[in-house]
Amino acid sequence: MTGGTLLTMASPAEIIEDPWIGIRDGKILFAEAAPLQPCPLPEAHEIIDATGHLIMPGLVNTHTHLPMVLFRGLADDLPLMSWLNDYIFPAEARYINRQTVHAGSVLAIAEMIQAGTTTFCDGYFFEDTIALAAMDSGMRGVVAQGFIDFPTPDQPDPSRKRENAERFIDRWRNRSPLITPALVCHSAYTCAPETLQTIKAVSRLTGTTFQIHLAETREEVALLQNRFGKKPVVHLRDLGLLDEMTVAAHCIWLDEDELDLLARHRVKVAHDPESNMKLGAGVAPVAQMLRMGIEVGLGTDGCASNNNLDLFGEMGMCARLQKVCSMDPTVLPAEKVLEMATIGGARVLGISSEIGSIVPGKWADIVLLAMNKPHLTPLYNPFSQVVYAASGADVATVLIGGKVVMRNRQLQTLDVEEAMANVRTIAASIQEKYSPSLN
Amino acid sequence: MTGGTLLTMASPAEIIEDPWIGIRDGKILFAEAAPLQPCPLPEAHEIIDATGHLIMPGLVNTHTHLPMVLFRGLADDLPLMSWLNDYIFPAEARYINRQTVHAGSVLAIAEMIQAGTTTFCDGYFFEDTIALAAMDSGMRGVVAQGFIDFPTPDQPDPSRKRENAERFIDRWRNRSPLITPALVCHSAYTCAPETLQTIKAVSRLTGTTFQIHLAETREEVALLQNRFGKKPVVHLRDLGLLDEMTVAAHCIWLDEDELDLLARHRVKVAHDPESNMKLGAGVAPVAQMLRMGIEVGLGTDGCASNNNLDLFGEMGMCARLQKVCSMDPTVLPAEKVLEMATIGGARVLGISSEIGSIVPGKWADIVLLAMNKPHLTPLYNPFSQVVYAASGADVATVLIGGKVVMRNRQLQTLDVEEAMANVRTIAASIQEKYSPSLN
Numbered sequence: 001m002t003g004g005t006l007l008t009m010a011s012p013a014e015i016i017e018d019p020w021i022g023i024r025d026g027k028i029l030f031a032e033a034a035p036l037q038p039c040p041l042p043e044a045h046e047i048i049d050a051t052g053h054l055i056m057p058g059l060v061n062t063h064t065h066l067p068m069v070l071f072r073g074l075a076d077d078l079p080l081m082s083w084l085n086d087y088i089f090p091a092e093a094r095y096i097n098r099q100t101v102h103a104g105s106v107l108a109i110a111e112m113i114q115a116g117t118t119t120f121c122d123g124y125f126f127e128d129t130i131a132l133a134a135m136d137s138g139m140r141g142v143v144a145q146g147f148i149d150f151p152t153p154d155q156p157d158p159s160r161k162r163e164n165a166e167r168f169i170d171r172w173r174n175r176s177p178l179i180t181p182a183l184v185c186h187s188a189y190t191c192a193p194e195t196l197q198t199i200k201a202v203s204r205l206t207g208t209t210f211q212i213h214l215a216e217t218r219e220e221v222a223l224l225q226n227r228f229g230k231k232p233v234v235h236l237r238d239l240g241l242l243d244e245m246t247v248a249a250h251c252i253w254l255d256e257d258e259l260d261l262l263a264r265h266r267v268k269v270a271h272d273p274e275s276n277m278k279l280g281a282g283v284a285p286v287a288q289m290l291r292m293g294i295e296v297g298l299g300t301d302g303c304a305s306n307n308n309l310d311l312f313g314e315m316g317m318c319a320r321l322q323k324v325c326s327m328d329p330t331v332l333p334a335e336k337v338l339e340m341a342t343i344g345g346a347r348v349l350g351i352s353s354e355i356g357s358i359v360p361g362k363w364a365d366i367v368l369l370a371m372n373k374p375h376l377t378p379l380y381n382p383f384s385q386v387v388y389a390a391s392g393a394d395v396a397t398v399l400i401g402g403k404v405v406m407r408n409r410q411l412q413t414l415d416v417e418e419a420m421a422n423v424r425t426i427a428a429s430i431q432e433k434y435s436p437s438l439n
Numbered sequence: 440m441t442g443g444t445l446l447t448m449a450s451p452a453e454i455i456e457d458p459w460i461g462i463r464d465g466k467i468l469f470a471e472a473a474p475l476q477p478c479p480l481p482e483a484h485e486i487i488d489a490t491g492h493l494i495m496p497g498l499v500n501t502h503t504h505l506p507m508v509l510f511r512g513l514a515d516d517l518p519l520m521s522w523l524n525d526y527i528f529p530a531e532a533r534y535i536n537r538q539t540v541h542a543g544s545v546l547a548i549a550e551m552i553q554a555g556t557t558t559f560c561d562g563y564f565f566e567d568t569i570a571l572a573a574m575d576s577g578m579r580g581v582v583a584q585g586f587i588d589f590p591t592p593d594q595p596d597p598s599r600k601r602e603n604a605e606r607f608i609d610r611w612r613n614r615s616p617l618i619t620p621a622l623v624c625h626s627a628y629t630c631a632p633e634t635l636q637t638i639k640a641v642s643r644l645t646g647t648t649f650q651i652h653l654a655e656t657r658e659e660v661a662l663l664q665n666r667f668g669k670k671p672v673v674h675l676r677d678l679g680l681l682d683e684m685t686v687a688a689h690c691i692w693l694d695e696d697e698l699d700l701l702a703r704h705r706v707k708v709a710h711d712p713e714s715n716m717k718l719g720a721g722v723a724p725v726a727q728m729l730r731m732g733i734e735v736g737l738g739t740d741g742c743a744s745n746n747n748l749d750l751f752g753e754m755g756m757c758a759r760l761q762k763v764c765s766m767d768p769t770v771l772p773a774e775k776v777l778e779m780a781t782i783g784g785a786r787v788l789g790i791s792s793e794i795g796s797i798v799p800g801k802w803a804d805i806v807l808l809a810m811n812k813p814h815l816t817p818l819y820n821p822f823s824q825v826v827y828a829a830s831g832a833d834v835a836t837v838l839i840g841g842k843v844v845m846r847n848r849q850l851q852t853l854d855v856e857e858a859m860a861n862v863r864t865i866a867a868s869i870q871e872k873y874s875p876s877l878n
Contacts, residue, residue: 072816073823077772111813277759278827280768307827308814317756320716321763329719333516374550375747375831377511377859378866384512388717388746392814393832420816427817 004050004368005382006031009057009342009357013335015382019055023364026177026402031358048404052372053396054382056338057358058118058140058365059311060345063211063249063270063299065124066133067096067104069111070426071304080217080279088304095430096153101126103422105133108309110416113139114409115310115392118365118400121247121270121299121349123184123211125154131172131179138405138413140365142349143172144184144211147199149191161195165202173206177363177401180351184211188232189223193239200241209245209350211270212236215258216250217281233258242267247348249299251289252282259285263292268348271340273317275301287322287331297345298337310392315341319387334387364402369394443489443807444821445470448496448781448796452774454821458494462803465616465841470797487843491811492835493821495777496797497557497579497804498750499784502650502688502709502738504563505572506535506543508550509865511742519656519718527743534869535592540565542861544572547748549855552578553848554749554831557804557839560686560709560738560788562623562650564593570611570618577844577852579804581788582611583623583650586638588630600634604641612645616802616840619790623650627671628662632678639680648684648789650709651675654697655689656720672697681706686787688738690728691721698724702731707787710779712756714740726761726770736787737780749831754780758826773826803841808833 001021008014008031022029022042075087101124112120121142122130134141145168146152147161155164165183172181183203185191191199196212203210215221215232228235233254236242242265249270251262262269271284289296298314300306315337322332346356355365369376369390376385376394398406405413440460447453447470461468461481514526540563551559558579561569566584573580584607585591586600594603604622611620622642624630630638635651642649654660654671667674672693675681681704688709690701701708710723728735737753739745754776761771785795794804808829810816815824815833837845844852 070817072828073819076820076823076827077769079767079769083768107813107816114813274755274759277763278768280762280766280770282766283763303828307823310814310830313752313755313830316713316752317759320713320756321760323719324716324722324760327719327721328518329522329717330516330518331719372859374546374553374855374859375749377546378509378862378870380512380866380870381515384515384746388515389511389742391749391752391830391832393830416813420811420813423817427819431817431819 001048001050001055002034004053004055006358007054007056007338007382008359009339010359011343013339021055021358021366023402026363028358028360028362028364030360048397050368052370053368054371054386055358056367056369056386057342057356058367058398058400059116059341060297060349060356061112061117061120061299061309061311062247062297062345062348063272063301064120064122064309065302066108066120066122066130067101067124068302068304069108070095070100070104070423070430072307074304074430076307091430094433095426096125098126098129100426101129102133103419103426105130106137106414107419107423108303109133109137109139110411110414110419111309113398113406113411114395115312116367116369116395116398117309117311118367118398119346119349119355121182121211125152127168128171131181135176135178136414138178138400138403140178140355140400142180142182142209142351144182144209146184146186147191147195148186149195162198162202165199169202169206169208180349182209182211187213187220188235189220189227196236196239196241203245209247210241211247211249214248214251215253216276218253221253231255231258233261237261237265244268245350250276250281250284252276252284254285259289259292259294263294267294269294269296270299270348271296271318272299272301272314273321274314275305277317277321279305283321283325286318287326290336295344295347296340297348298341311341312386312390312392315387334381334383337387338383364399366399367395368397370396440487440489440494441473443492443494445797446493446495446777446821447798448778449798450782452778460494460797460805462841465802467797467799467801467803469799487836489807491809492807493810493825494797495806495808495825496781496795497806497837497839498555498780499736499788499795500551500556500559500738500748500750501686501736501784501787502711502740503559503561503748504741505547505559505561505569506540506563507741507743508547509534509539509543509862509869511746513743513869515746530869532592534865535564537565537568539865540568541572542858542865544569545576545853546858546862547742548572548576548578549850549853549858550748552837552845552850553834554751555806555808555834555837556748556750557806557837558785558788558794560621560650564591566607567610570620574615574617575853577617577839577842579617579794579839581619581621581648581790583621583648585623585625586630586634587625588634601637601641604638608641608645608647619788621648621650626652626659627674628659628666635675635678635680642684648686649680650686650688653687653690654692655715657692660692670694670697672700676700676704683707684789689715689720689723691715691723693724698728698731698733702733706733708733708735709738709787710735710757711738711740712753712760714744716756716760718744722760722764725757726765729775734783734786735779736784750780751825751829751831754826773820773822776826777822803838805838806834807836809835
């Protein structure tokens with residue numbers, strides 16, 4: 001790859017004009033300034049001309065639920081409990097099966113690649129199916145099989161959690177360099193202490209990440225306080241769940257002591273600003289977390305509460321929301337936000353030795369942004385342009401593991417028309433039953 | 440125009456599938472469901488096939504400063520005073536002239552059309568030049584000549600305000616159906632009471648809107664309290680500035696009594712959520728304003744504080760920000776937000792009899808969104824899709840006054856490459872002097 005402007009997102013962040021980037025066996029061989037003296041390019045199977053583009057690591061979505069694209073826009077602007085109980089839970093119970101999960105996942109992968117995301121972390125049911133969809137599409141995923149204390153479409157017998165968890169990890173460990181298996185317990189209010197400890201034990205034994213929704217709403221905090229007489233993080237700490245392989249999503253309603261517990265146990269946080277705002281859940285104290293040394297990545301959450309999978313939107317939202325809530329425009333500068341969406345997200349997911357920055361030895365997960373557009377002109381500061389002016393639609397070309405999965409907006413590894421058609425068919429039957437009449 | 444799904448944004452909001460829209464002499468002749476019986480299309484010079492598209496009124500940007508695209512990303516993540524005093528004010532003093540204002544305006548118009556904005560309301564210097572750029576590009580604008588109590592590049596003698604204001608209105612009244620002249624005083628802290636009253640008097644005599652920045656920061660409120668012993672709105676009320684032709688931008692730091700004054704005097708509000716957040720200025724009480732019957736439109740503000748002119752972003756931001764700040768996901772539903780960005784914005788600018796909805800007799804300012812994309816699939820609710828999932832990049836085709844100004848993303852009325860090149864040349868000389876080193 002030649003030309004363009006490279007943001008390596010190595011530490012400290014470098015900006016390299018007109019770089020040469022070499023890729024071999026899917027990994028980055030070199031990424032450096034082109035020689036000052038004109039000299040022939042190294043031999044290559046293919047040379048991508050990145051002139052006029054910003055080159056950066058693929059974005060890392062640390063928290064999402066891919067199949068929920070099926071419910072995008074089904075039920076917005078509703079009270080949280082009506083949204084969940086009258087729309088999302090019934091729709092999931094009735095329409096989530098292996099086939100619909102596959103259809104939703106393929107569409108979500110198409111959307112993510114088009115918006116420059118090269119790694120997602122998903123937590124849902126039928127996670128095998130999601131992993132397969134990712135593998136088939138050349139997409140990188142941390143796929144976390146979901147656990148909850150009631151029967152689900154993929155686990156009608158909730159008593160076999162340990163076995164299901166172990167088997168899931170076994171099936172996916174070392175199966176593909178694209179797939180990293182993981183485990184997710186939905187939350188401390190839908191999973192009993194025993195469930196949480198069982199799944200975390202498997203996670204520890206297998207060296208995989210353990211994920212959980214944490215302190216997303218005030219109701220959740222009140223419920224746990226009521227049930228266990230403890231704040232959420234204290235509850236998890238007392239169950240022995242806090243360590244550097246635990247990833248907690250949302251983390252909105254935490255007090256100083258709880259943040260301190262997260263920091264001391266090196267727990268990772270997945271921050272989902274658009275979903276938190278749209279559901280009226282609250283504002284996570286991200287600026288404070290970062291000051292305390294907590295690693296925070298960005299996530300979109302599922303499309304029932306976002307309603308898209310564009311991490312560019314999350315970057316801009318995260319920066320702006322923290323600034324206005326702290327009344328301080330200097331918090332979360334653009335470069336820090338792009339770090340959260342790339343190498344920071346990789347650290348959250350425990351795979352920062354593999355991805356997250358453009359340095360030799362890592363997988364070549366690379367995004368090219370087309371910069372020759374009115375809304376990206378002029379260009380004083382590439383970090384600022386990415387976070388405050390660009391959108392996923394500016395992504396032109398995407399490589400994952402050195403393979404071009406999108407070239408000039410054309411997806412190379414999946415049939416996008418078929419993916420949309422499949423989801424529309426499923427949506428038609430969902431709408432018939434659940435969607436409020438609009439006319 | 441045939442096919443697609445039409446959101447008229449008439450009241451009550453209609454959704455018409457497969458509509459027929461007729462346009463004559465730049466205005467909408469009819470917009471209705473196609474006949475049930477197959478019948479030949481009415482004769483037309485051109486028929487646009489909108490199949491697969493959402494058809495909606497062009498968006499109305501009620502508050503911006505077009506030439507500030509020149510400073511996009513020049514100085515982000517800085518304390519407000521350093522941003523203003525060390526970067527923006529010096530850059531304006533040195534680089535704002537008729538030629539740079541023209542270059543910036545043309546680029547901004549290109550960006551706005553590409554993001555589906557068909558009417559902007561601008562307040563800046565050299566407003567004649569901005570009006571000409573709009574006319575030449577087929578863009579609709581409410582152009583407000585700016586006034587402030589110190590010499591500016593376009594008005595070296597601040598004592599001739601009344602004359603300058605009258606002449607500006609005279610020059611532009613009835614000159615083009617695209618251009619509506621207006622007047623703007625920067626603020627109550629940069630304009631003495633006499634200035635405000637002088638300009639408002641011209642506005643009243645000429646039947647044009649009077650615009651002003653109001654209560655954007657806490658510092659401003661303290662300053663006015665200190666100088667005049669009054670809250671900002673009380674100060675304006677006592678000067679006789681409040682009426683239905685006054686448009687106040689920002690309106691963040693207002694108490695209940697001041698909101699009540701705005702409501703009773705039918706003052707209009709231009710809300711700029713992204714700018715307010717990025718500058719750490721604060722959150723305007725929009726949900727409350729709407730409950731009190733205050734008309735609120737959306738604006739992007741200038742690109743030095745946004746950093747783009749995409750009203751789709753403002754719609755999503757406005758909805759999400761009000762929901763999270765009120766902890767209530769039901770406030771500002773998507774349909775209301777799209778109303779604010781279309782017919783509501785037109786009401787704010789006093790031109791809702793001319794534009795803002797797709798009904799017979801209004802100008803044909805129409806936007807076609809291409810919906811056959813992963814992030815817009817499935818489609819349960821078009822309002823929700825527009826506000827929470829779409830972006831300006833989904834706009835395919837734009838008509839202003841019946842004229843196609845963009846067709847399938849290709850701008851028809853201006854040379855976008857030249858516009859970008861001109862701004863890059865200016866930016867290169869700005870960067871040399873003002874931009875912090877990035878390497």
